[in-house]
Amino acid sequence: MSSESIYSFATLRNHLRISATLVARTALRIGSGRSSDVIGTDLPVLRDARGYPLIPGASIKGALRTRMEALIRVVHENEDENEARDLLALEKWQTDEIMPLKERPDLKNDDLKLSREIWKRSTLIDLTFGAQWTASRVFVRDALVDKQIWFGQYEVRNGVGIDRDTETASDGLLYNYEVVPAGTRFGFELVAENMADWQLGMILLALAPWERGEAQIGGFRSRGLGYVQLEDCSYRFTTITNTDDVIGLLAGTSGETISPTQRDTWIGAFKAALAKPSSVKEK
Numbered sequence: 047m048s049s050e051s052i053y054s055f056a057t058l059r060n061h062l063r064i065s066a067t068l069v070a071r072t073a074l075r076i077g078s079g080r081s082s083d084v085i086g087t088d089l090p091v092l093r094d095a096r097g098y099p100l101i102p103g104a105s106i107k108g109a110l111r112t113r114m115e116a117l118i119r120v121v122h123e124n125e126d127e128n129e130a131r132d133l134l135a136l137e138k139w140q141t142d143e144i145m146p147l148k149e150r151p152d153l154k155n156d157d158l159k160l161s162r163e164i165w166k167r168s169t170l171i172d173l174t175f176g177a178q179w180t181a182s183r184v185f186v187r188d189a190l191v192d193k194q195i196w197f198g199q200y201e202v203r204n205g206v207g208i209d210r211d212t213e214t215a216s217d218g219l220l221y222n223y224e225v226v227p228a229g230t231r232f233g234f235e236l237v238a239e240n241m242a243d244w245q246l247g248m249i250l251l252a253l254a255p256w257e258r259g260e261a262q263i264g265g266f267r268s269r270g271l272g273y274v275q276l277e278d279c280s281y282r283f284t285t286i287t288n289t290d291d292v293i294g295l296l297a298g299t300s301g302e303t304i305s306p307t308q309r310d311t312w313i314g315a316f317k318a319a320l321a322k323p324s325s326v327k328e329k
Contacts, residue, residue: 057240058239058240058286059240059285059286060239060240060241060283060284060285060286061237061238061239061283061284061286061295061300061301062237062238062239062241062246062249062281062282062283062284063235063236063237063280063281063282063283063301064234064235064236064237064238064249064253064279064280064281064282065233065234065235065279065280065282066234066235066276066277066278066279066280067192067231067232067233067234067276067277067278068101068189068231068232068233068234068274068275068276069229069230069231069232069274069275069276069277070226070227070228070229070230070231070232070273070274071228071259071273071274071275072228072270072271072272072273073201073203073225073226073227073228073271074101074225074226074228074230074263074264074271074272074274075089075091075223075224075225075226075264075265075266075271075272076091076092076099076100076101076102076105076226076263076264076265077089077090077091077092077223077264077265089221089222089223089224090224091200091224091225091226094190097198098190098191098193098196099191099196099200099226099230100188100189100190100191100232101188101189101232101263101264102188102189103185103186103187103188103189104186105263105264106186106189106234106236106263107175107182107184107186109261109262109263110175110184110186110252110253111171111175113252113255113261114130114171114175114248114251114252115130115132115171116130118130118170118171118320121320121321122323129169129170129171129320129323130169130170130171131169131171131172136172136177136178137178139167140177140178140179143167144164144167144178144179147160147163147164147167148160164179164180165180165327166327166328168180168327169323170244170248170319170320170323170326173245174241174245174248174249183238183239183240183241183245184236184237184238184249185236185237185238185239186235186236186237187233187234187235187236187237189232189233189234190232190233191226191230191231191232192230192231192232192233195231196230199227199230200224200225200226200227201224201225201226201227202222202223202224202225203222203223203224203225204220204221204222223266225266225271234276236249236253242315242326243311243312243315243316244312244315244316244318244319244320244326245316246283246312246315246316247312247313247314247315247316247317247319248316250309250312250313251313251316253276253279256274256275256276257275257276257279258275259273259274259275260273261273261274261275262274280303281303281304282301282302282303282304283301283302283304283308284300284301284302
């Protein structure tokens with residue numbers, strides 16, 4: 047991959063598509079806020095326009111990002127420039143470091159040079175999942191329920207607020223909430239474009255707990271809800287270098303299954319980037 051393609055979104059150099067079935071291993075709750083209906087559940091689950099449950103792509107992407115941020119902070123927690131900044135740190139970094147770059151005379155009219163400077167100052171998480179000053183390279187589609195096995199089988203459970211002083215149920219805080227039952231199946235699709243090897247390794251490792259059924263998503267996770275697992279995963283990677291690659295990508299016929307050797311190479315690149323982030327930001 048050329049150095050220019052790392053910084054630029056104008057040219058599409060590679061394309062990774064991951065497709066799978068997302069299975070709820072325990073009951074799952076993606077909330078839509080408190081209901082105002084006179085009759086119904088206090089806390090219904092999120093539905094699409096036709097009344098089917100769905101998991102927003104933003105929720106899936108957020109869960110992937112948050113988990114990787116937590117793990118990366120372990121490696122870099124004692125450094126001045128953390129490789130996974132929280133929201134307040136991101137906003138401060140944008141104001142103090144990124145915005146001034148755009149006003150520098152030597153960068154103002156040179157997009158590629160400006161992109162290189164932003165790249166060097168961004169974290170590994172920013173460069174992969176996006177930040178206020180750089181677009182994401184990872185796109186996650188809303189996970190829609192498998193309608194062939196869905197017949198409106200919601201569950202309603204009861205909950206109660208606990209008085210922290212008496213450790214007993216608080217008066218007037220009984221409520222119920224809706225969940226999607228265990229075994230419900232959703233479609234899953236993640237696309238990543240213009241990724242460096244270390245970024246591809248990050249995505250593969252981020253999804254590994256999901257493939258093992260160890261990931262959680264949604265609300266009430268402390269009550270055991272939200273465990274999901276990816277099944278029947280398909281990884282298709284396309285390097286775009288010629289006309290045939292372009293036509294194949296547009297026609298949906300391109301891409302090769304990732305080999306174990308390729309997977310190891312990408313994970314090794316991420317390990318090296320995590321150990322020394324500057325090594326992938328100064329190329």
